[in-house]
Amino acid sequence: MKLILLGAPGAGKGTQADIISRKLEIPTISTGNILRAAIREGTPVGLKARAIIEAGQLVPDDVIMGIVAERVARDDCRKGYILDGVPRTVAQADALTEHGIDVDLALCIDVPDEVIIKRMSGRRTCSVCSATYHVESNPPRVEGVCDACGGQLTVRKDDQPETVLSRLEVYHAQTEPLLAYYKARGKLVTVKGEATIEATSKKVFEALGID
DSSP, X not given: OEEEEEOSTTSSHHHHHHHHHHXXXXXXXXXXXXXXXXXXXXOHHHHHHHHHHHTTOOOOHHHHHHHHHHHHTSGGGTTOEEEESOOOSHHHHHHHHHTTOOOXXXXXXEOOHHHXXXXXXXXXXXXXXXXXXXXXXXXXXXXTBOTTTOOBEEOOGGXXXXXXXXXXXXXXXXXXXXXXXXXXXXXXXXXXXXXXXXXXXXXXXXXXXXX
């Protein structure tokens, strides 16, 4: 199964992608994680992307498409994959097709803006491995410490309220049109994001026909 996850920043796409990935044994291709690793390592792509991401804007298509095309060509994508964070615009969706990157379904997790803002203000990200937590819905076993690697948990700049508002404006203007794009192609499935990860996963599995 080849999936795209859609929804506003903070809707829970990354969390649900991890759950689906384990269930179907297919990789999640998260451009956000790839870019954050590049930023942390100080690569040329990372330096270029840092200012754009921190301002709540979109990384240029040429950077994104290069990352994705290389990733889906790997052997572990033969059974399928999950795209998380791309496409973000209709132009990127067309570019994916031009690069021979196809999808079976576009799954949208629908969450209201006011819920997004509350969620993201409580999000914490590992400074080492980029694992994400939430102080209420998905807290680490030890406050401020990553369960996976023991790294320090921090509040990313793009999770701060003023940046969240900017990111939501960008989402509604540039990414939300993808819903109509994939609906017109008969590939859109929408589920309402629930209060808990487990409840949302149940709806996602039902929508995808996963037992």
